[in-house]
Structure formats: C-alpha cells, structure tokens
Amino acid sequence: MTKYAASKVLLAAVLAVPIFSRAQVVHAPGRPSPTPGLGSRCGALTGEMTAEAAKAALAAAVDKADENALRLASIPVEFARVTAALPYGAEGDVICVKEESLAGHIDALKRKAAYWTAVQDALLKERARIKDEADRREHTRTAEEIVADGRASIWLYRAIRASDALAADVEKDIETLMKAVRAAHDRENDYEIVARKTEIYRQLQALKTP
DSSP states (O other): OOHHHHHHHHHHHHHHOTHHHHHOOOOOTTSOOSBTTBEEETTEEESOOOHHHHHHHHHHHHHHHHHHHHHHHHSOGGGGGGGGGSOSSSGGGGOOOSSSSHHHHHHHHHHHHHHHHHHHHHHHHHHHHHHHHHHHTTTTOOHHHHHHHHHHHHHHHHHHHHHHHHHHHHHHHHHHHHHHHHSOOOHHHHHHHHHHHHHHHHHHHHTTOO
16 A cells, blocks of 8 residues: 555544544533533634633543543554544533534634633633732731642643643644645654653643642
8 A cells, every 4th residue: 555545544534533523512502501601603612711611621631531541542553643533521512523524624623722722711811810819818818828829820830731732732633634635644653643642641640630
C-alpha cells in the first residue's frame, strides 16, 4: 500500500468512527442543558459559561481521564487519528456533527475547541474574582481562610493550564486531520499523537490530587 493510499485509509477510519454522532446529543432551545449556564444549538454555544459550569466540565474530563487513557492504550498507533473524535469529558452533549464529511468533522472539532476555550475563560475570571475578594479581605482573613484561598488558587491555576491544554489539543487534532488529506504521514507522527494524548490524560489525572 502506498503512503497516499494509507493516508486515505486512515482518514476513512477517522470519518467512519461514529463517536461524535452517537455521543453528541442536540438539545432543543428551552430544554435543560447538560452544562449549567451554557446552552447549545447543535453545538453552537450560547451564553457565557459560568465558573460552576467550567468546573463541572473539567471535573467530567478528570473523571473520564482514566477511561480515555485505557482506550488510548488499546488503539493501534496507526489509527491514532481516531482519537480526535473522543470527547474529553461531557462536551459531547453540546457538540454535534452536522454533516458526515471531513468538513463536518472539522466543524465539530472547532466547536470542541471553542468549548474548552470557554472553560478556560470562565476559570480565568473565577481566579481573578477570588484574588480581588482576597485582596479586599487581606487584613480580616483568618489563617484558615488564607490557606483555603491558597488551595483554591493553586487548583484553579492547574485547572486553567489543563483547559488550555485541551483546547490546544483539539486545535492540533484539526491541524493533523487537515494534513491527513494533503499528504501521508509516517509512523513517527502517529506516535507523536499518542504521546500528546497521553500527556493530556496525565494532566487531568493529576487534578484528582489536591
């Protein structure tokens, strides 16, 4: 099999994985959204994500990290590109594939990236809010409150880094998928995909510890 033919086979494998279509649930306007404070119209995020929704989104990714890591280990490295279709957490409920084509899947991945960027933005605002509140109470905070604020700040810092890594990972998936139709890739690139995903799940698993 030529490199070009192999590339076409791999792309077909990516597009054949119905994970997006099967996992994504389109919620009608006015119905409860699986992400509090954030609605959707076939993947179009509506409204600003709250800190609570962002924390819930990241918590879902943390909870699913072990499962995703095991799934990653079971996928032959030659088919590493299919991992682009795997949700990190519960974002599958607000993203959908409108069209079963490369363009349709790229569009869904862009929504996925926007989702995790929204998570990061909400967490950044929450960190700023906590800092402002701590500054206002600087001379009245108890030792316990100072420790609690410090722990919250450290967790948010790690969570912000994780959400940034998730958004960047999706962008990299988009870039890799686009390259897959332009040219064949060698096996080393597939190993790079697996290494990138492994690091993502490692970051999420690390958030389980305080």
